[in-house]
Amino acid sequence: MGCVSKSVKNSRPLSSRIGGLLFVLPSIITVVIFVYGLIIWSVNVSLTNQNSGSKKAIEYVGLKNYTDLIVDERFTHSLLNLVKFTVVFIIGALITGFIMALLLEKGIKGEGFFRSFYLYPMAISFIAMGTVFNWILNSARDEEAGGLNLALQKIGLGFLQNDWYVGEKGAMYAMALPAIWQTSGYVLALFLAGFRGIPDDLREAARVDGASESQIYRHVLFPQLTPTILTILIILGHISMKAFDLIIGINGKSYITQVVAVYMWEATFDSRNYAKGTAIAIVLLLMIAIVVVPYLRYNNKQQAYR
Amino acid sequence: MSKDIVDLITAKHNVRNKKRKLTGTERFWLIFRYISLIFIWFLVVMPIYVMVINSLKGVKNVYLVNAFKLPEKLDFSAWSVAWSGTDYFPQSISDSMSRTLFFVIQSAIISAIIGSINGYVFAKWKFKGSNFIFTLFLFGMFIPYQAIMIPLVRIATTLEINKSIYVLVLAHIIYGIPICTLIFRNYYEAIPNELIEAGRVDKASMVRIYRSIILPLSIPAFVVVLIWQFTSAWNDFLFAIFLTGGSPKLAVATTALNFITGSTNQVYYGVNMTASLIVSLPTLIVYIFLGRYFLRGLLSGSLKG
Numbered sequence: 081m082g083c084v085s086k087s088v089k090n091s092r093p094l095s096s097r098i099g100g101l102l103f104v105l106p107s108i109i110t111v112v113i114f115v116y117g118l119i120i121w122s123v124n125v126s127l128t129n130q131n132s133g134s135k136k137a138i139e140y141v142g143l144k145n146y147t148d149l150i151v152d153e154r155f156t157h158s159l160l161n162l163v164k165f166t167v168v169f170i171i172g173a174l175i176t177g178f179i180m181a182l183l184l185e186k187g188i189k190g191e192g193f194f195r196s197f198y199l200y201p202m203a204i205s206f207i208a209m210g211t212v213f214n215w216i217l218n219s220a221r222d223e224e225a226g227g228l229n230l231a232l233q234k235i236g237l238g239f240l241q242n243d244w245y246v247g248e249k250g251a252m253y254a255m256a257l258p259a260i261w262q263t264s265g266y267v268l269a270l271f272l273a274g275f276r277g278i279p280d281d282l283r284e285a286a287r288v289d290g291a292s293e294s295q296i297y298r299h300v301l302f303p304q305l306t307p308t309i310l311t312i313l314i315i316l317g318h319i320s321m322k323a324f325d326l327i328i329g330i331n332g333k334s335y336i337t338q339v340v341a342v343y344m345w346e347a348t349f350d351s352r353n354y355a356k357g358t359a360i361a362i363v364l365l366l367m368i369a370i371v372v373v374p375y376l377r378y379n380n381k382q383q384a385y386r
Numbered sequence: 387m388s389k390d391i392v393d394l395i396t397a398k399h400n401v402r403n404k405k406r407k408l409t410g411t412e413r414f415w416l417i418f419r420y421i422s423l424i425f426i427w428f429l430v431v432m433p434i435y436v437m438v439i440n441s442l443k444g445v446k447n448v449y450l451v452n453a454f455k456l457p458e459k460l461d462f463s464a465w466s467v468a469w470s471g472t473d474y475f476p477q478s479i480s481d482s483m484s485r486t487l488f489f490v491i492q493s494a495i496i497s498a499i500i501g502s503i504n505g506y507v508f509a510k511w512k513f514k515g516s517n518f519i520f521t522l523f524l525f526g527m528f529i530p531y532q533a534i535m536i537p538l539v540r541i542a543t544t545l546e547i548n549k550s551i552y553v554l555v556l557a558h559i560i561y562g563i564p565i566c567t568l569i570f571r572n573y574y575e576a577i578p579n580e581l582i583e584a585g586r587v588d589k590a591s592m593v594r595i596y597r598s599i600i601l602p603l604s605i606p607a608f609v610v611v612l613i614w615q616f617t618s619a620w621n622d623f624l625f626a627i628f629l630t631g632g633s634p635k636l637a638v639a640t641t642a643l644n645f646i647t648g649s650t651n652q653v654y655y656g657v658n659m660t661a662s663l664i665v666s667l668p669t670l671i672v673y674i675f676l677g678r679y680f681l682r683g684l685l686s687g688s689l690k691g
Contacts, residue, residue, distance in 0.1 A: 099511065100511030100512070100516070100592065101507075101513045103503055103592075114538070114560045115526040118538060122536060179426075190423075195395075198426070199681065202680075202684060205623065206621070208662040208666045209433060209662075211643065211659070212662060213433065215450060215658075216450075216453060224451075226450025231454065261429070273685070311688055324624055325623035328623065328644065341532055345628075348628075365529060365532075372528040375689075376524055376689075380517065
């Protein structure tokens, strides 16, 4: 690329230069309206007292809906739940995926078999898996136990029996288990790509210099994975903050496992409080934007160097 | 361009450089790796195993205590109940399954066509500001759809399209534009510019080059986008629940399943498991046969590949 393509670009007739734009214009308009336009519309609704239950005229109330959220016990509860879930989910999926990648990255007989199985959960809906996890993470214990609690007893780990997603304290941590189950294959794929993108020469050179296998991993390979880990954190972070169907699939709208997206649904659907619903949604959007926008800019710069 | 990401992941590796005897520690690590891989394999397969075996135990007599036990004798009655319902289990998923298939295929095809045209322009006919616009597109891929949902529901209600399944076709096409464009753009970036230049020298128009050079090369990208859109629309719950409300007439696979299993109907575990399995089958089958293409779609979501 560089100056050659530039001269070609300038030699193109004007018609073909704007021709491209014409073909994507319908999509641009659609995205501008349905993504950005509707976000602005949502922000607008969130600044009013719009509520289908009340007959009052719609008025602008400023940031009242947002300040109300700060003191809304249900909202802070769902936010705290989301934080707990996110921390355990991200760390858990990162470690599991990393271990899977370590086991596979050098190549092993039957690799394709294991890799294919490790990735299939990403193809199934959270709702369908939720039905199963709702069942096997049942809280019954000891004689009445079934599912995972029974399995733990059988292998002599009975003390690990748990209330899972209905327990006062641990519900959100239990919720992270199915989430880790579902996404660690994805993390594995990203790590595998990271490992295998490292030139073999680096490994060989270190080996020639007399480095041991564990030294090679620690000092040569792991530092090279920093961009991969960054990508994984962003991806897991935004999946986690959007958590909705996973939670609904396992435990419905139950208060104990409510997260921000579920609370938004409840405010909108059950209470018909649109102003509050949009305010919650915009908070969620901002949380995700803080993580994703720098990543998009970073990615954009990387593209420019290609 | 660096090496293709999916090739990196799936490339066959030289498992052993030379046929030499393994040393003691090497053998230990190899055995350790296999044991760990098999252990993880069991954990990964377990939920599907639970679904399958409990769907073969009949309608009653399915208890949590026996969740991991194989059926004593095969009984397929839960399948017919889950599929078409009976008097004690009125909900069935056959209607919603065919409805989902109907809308998912349409939205996947239209998404792919739009994505292909956009990707072609963003990769090969860049205009001033096209990179910026493309980044604006990408942001649309990451937003939580809750942030646009209430106005979207309002529009659908005003236009009265929320009474037809086409509301979901439209939603998945519109919000699929970013990822479909991205997948095609990345694919077309890898096609050498010389091919386009050659066409240009022959005074072929932009459309002509697309039709005679680009389109015939696009089949793999079409497969990726089609199965990506198919899978994500099939598994979608958020758009379905907001846009079709609780209307049973418009229930799709996920909303119907959630209604069945989430209701007070907690007696018929066998039927619940069967229904979940039936709903998972289409995407699972696609994954089994076209996993490599699915992987590529998945990795596009991380802006890699």
